[in-house]
Amino acid sequence: MEEFHKVRRLPPYVFEQVNRLKASARSRGADIIDLGMGNPDLPTPISVVEKLCEVVRDPRTHRYSTSRGIPGLRRAQANYYARRFGVKLDPETQVVATLGSKEGFANMAQAITAPGDVVLCPNPTYPIHAFGFIMSGGVIRSIQAEPDSSFIPALERAVRHSIPKPLALILNYPSNPTACVASLDFYKDIVAFAKKNDLIILSDLAYAEIYFDGNPPPSVLQVPGATDVTVEFTSMSKTFSMPGWRMGFAVGNERLIAALARVKSYLDYGAFTPIQVAAAAALNSDGAEIEEVRNVYRRRRDVMVEAFGRAGWHVPPPPATMFAWARIPEPFRSMGSLEFSKMLVEEAEVAVAPGIGFGEHGDDHVRIALVENEHRIRQAARSIKRLLASAGGGSDNVIALGARR
Numbered sequence: 001m002e003e004f005h006k007v008r009r010l011p012p013y014v015f016e017q018v019n020r021l022k023a024s025a026r027s028r029g030a031d032i033i034d035l036g037m038g039n040p041d042l043p044t045p046i047s048v049v050e051k052l053c054e055v056v057r058d059p060r061t062h063r064y065s066t067s068r069g070i071p072g073l074r075r076a077q078a079n080y081y082a083r084r085f086g087v088k089l090d091p092e093t094q095v096v097a098t099l100g101s102k103e104g105f106a107n108m109a110q111a112i113t114a115p116g117d118v119v120l121c122p123n124p125t126y127p128i129h130a131f132g133f134i135m136s137g138g139v140i141r142s143i144q145a146e147p148d149s150s151f152i153p154a155l156e157r158a159v160r161h162s163i164p165k166p167l168a169l170i171l172n173y174p175s176n177p178t179a180c181v182a183s184l185d186f187y188k189d190i191v192a193f194a195k196k197n198d199l200i201i202l203s204d205l206a207y208a209e210i211y212f213d214g215n216p217p218p219s220v221l222q223v224p225g226a227t228d229v230t231v232e233f234t235s236m237s238k239t240f241s242m243p244g245w246r247m248g249f250a251v252g253n254e255r256l257i258a259a260l261a262r263v264k265s266y267l268d269y270g271a272f273t274p275i276q277v278a279a280a281a282a283l284n285s286d287g288a289e290i291e292e293v294r295n296v297y298r299r300r301r302d303v304m305v306e307a308f309g310r311a312g313w314h315v316p317p318p319p320a321t322m323f324a325w326a327r328i329p330e331p332f333r334s335m336g337s338l339e340f341s342k343m344l345v346e347e348a349e350v351a352v353a354p355g356i357g358f359g360e361h362g363d364d365h366v367r368i369a370l371v372e373n374e375h376r377i378r379q380a381a382r383s384i385k386r387l388l389a390s391a392g393g394g395s396d397n398v399i400a401l402g403a404r405r
């Protein structure tokens with residue numbers, strides 16, 4: 001039977017292939033060190049958990065909530081933007097709470113896309129950036145992920161050669177998977193470009209608080225006038241280690257926020273009220289918990305870069321995010337990222353995310369997530385060292401390693 005129109009446009013998740021190998025290795029008793037999925041392993045701060053427990057006892061919170069988010073939560077998010085970025089938002093018209101930022105992004109795509117609309121999307125990138133629009137009938141035109149001096153000329157080319165003219169541009173800095181960060185000057189150029197070319201900017205700032213080198217990543221909304229064309233998405237998942245709670249936000253341009261709120265009003269009744277109240281408490285807290293989360297990832301990053309480096313795999317230290325974007329070591333480069341990742345599971349008992357899962361331009365890299373403790377990261381490095389050493393004997397050994405699977 002022919003596959004449904006929409007499903008045909010969604011290729012099977014590449015990461016599933018590695019997951020399957022991981023599951024079967026585990027069922028054989030292997031102790032897989034899982035640096036694959038970006039699924040934070042740290043517990044949610046206890047004060048946030050306690051707030052949830054307290055609120056859930058009140059039966060009034062058991063009813064349907066509001067799809068846009070309760071007012072106290074939207075106010076807490078507006079206050080966070082004021083404190084952290086100096087950006088003033090009206091919680092009534094410029095803030096919507098979402099069921100994780102992924103849901104918000106996908107439903108924004110659904111709200112604004114007409115069939116055939118062109119959207120400029122980084123490649124490699126987090127899959128929902130492209131597939132949110134593909135599911136909504138849009139067409140993706142890939143752009144580079146690095147926010148460097150060739151970005152604007154590449155955008156100019158993309159706009160010149162797209163028919164119809166692009167509807168929107170997706171930004172994601174700090175980036176998953178590349179960990180690239182953007183400066184405020186970069187955003188200034190982008191906002192000017194977007195205004196000139198009538199482009200909507202959708203900025204994914206999920207890693208706003210996971211940075212290591214003393215430079216907090218800016219928000220594109222800090223650019224004067226950016227709200228005329230921009231919506232930005234943030235997430236509680238990484239900042240407060242709350243991935244399972246499904247809580248995120250869209251903020252910015254009133255017309256776009258209203259469009260998202262309208263679509264969501266048909267789809268959901270908002271997150272469970274106790275979750276929203278606890279999320280508001282987290283956002284209103286003094287930031288000490290965020291600092292702790294940041295320090296854990298920073299230490300893991302340093303251990304990973306050092307231990308992998310000693311193993312012979314030189315990984316650039318990511319300035320932000322919980323990921324390192326690592327070029328496949330030379331002896332294995334021609335395998336491509338999927339085969340290399342499968343081999344790592346089988347030969348080194350280490351799982352990483354193949355770069356191809358983030359787009360074709362990611363295929364010579366893998367993404368290493370810092371979601372295991374320092375001891376386990378060192379253990380992963382030792383296994384990888386053995387693997388690299390056995391490949392050091394020349395291309396015959398690499399072929400033999402590949403063939404063993």
Ligand SMILES: Cc1ncc(COP(=O)(O)O)c(C=O)c1O
Pocket residue numbers: 038099100101102103126172175176204206234235236237243246247248
């Ligand atoms: C760049 C980026 N955006 C969005 C998300 C999804 O976050 P949420 O849990 O808020 O849906 C992730 C999660 O890994 C991400 O890396």
